[in-house]
Amino acid sequence: MRRRFAAALAVGLVGALALYLLFIGPRPDIAEAVRTVRFNLKFLDALALALPSLLLLVRLARPDAEPGALALWLFAPLILLALAVVVELVVVPSDEWLPRLIGHNMRYCTTMIPLMAAPILAALIVAMRAGAPQHPGWTGALAGAAAAGIASFLYASHCPDDSPLFVATWYPVATLVCAGAGALAGRRFLAW
Template sequence: MMKTEQLIDSLSQNVSRVPRHAVPRRIAVGLAAGGLVAMLLIAVTLGIRPDLSLAMHGFSFWMKWTYTLSLALGASYAIIRLARPAPASLQGLWPLAAPVLVLVGIGVGELARTPSSEWLAMWLGRSWTSCPWIVLTLAAPIFAGLLWSFRKLAPAHLRASGAIAGLSAGAWAATIYCLHCPEVSAIFVLTWYTLGIALAAGLGALLGPRLLRW
């Protein structure tokens, strides 16, 4: 009868070495492919804002981009950790709250400088009814790219991996959406951008156990 050690030795023979950065490289390919599709969707359907070069000299554009990009990078790092078939603590995700807290501070300062009669208009902007749904739609191809990445990986926490993949897809989608969105209020971004990102994360949590099973 074969002993456990002998079984392990037989299974480990002729196993090719996995490159050190294989996981982040595959995740990056999936994100890049999905992001390219999302950018094409923006360019074809909504269009890049015509004053983009001028907007990039203002605070509001970089406020939005810093917020969404920091969430996207943090979530992408978490995906790399969760994509391996090893126990991974979710406690390391707490830095993702930092961009939200910073934007809350900016929003409070913004409200303090604005007459209360203008708060509702600042909060709703001109596109509050469509913004979250556009972000969610743009997140779909990015999430699909991440699903392709996971096909050769082995996540152990399927629901958490799905949620973080959705969060990453939503945050990257919001980053791309900044190329079109003319809204300038921090409180608008905090509410409606975050809602779109949260919807993508929630959908990812629902689909994770089904689509990430291996």
């Protein structure tokens, strides 16, 4: 299963990268942005979602598998975002909270992350068909979350909205879309 997952990730990532290069690419001021904590936090949070989701997905491909303590790592991106939001609320004047939350690209963010996640999710679902997950819907949702984490990592280099208020609002919305699509795909294609 691990080789299948690695191959699926490679194929899905190629598809996501193609969409990234075709539609968005990196933001023009990336050289300056990379020196800021807010910009780098987006990547850290995306990895904090993608890595435990992928590891848990590999584990749950077997029918006798239990998530165990690894499932607790799924809270890491939420805790990280919550801490970042608290800091943002402390250091930024309250009249800037709403503009930072809304940002400039909320519609684009909630469209592009699921779009780039789609080939990754499809590849993961195909790989999972060789397994026998005990809970196909939940496993599919987890595949969607993993795909969203990877897509968020890519999208973060394009996104001009670095505020944790924006990231904690719109990235999770995009992730929920991906998880929902994954749950539907899991029920349809992973049931045995």
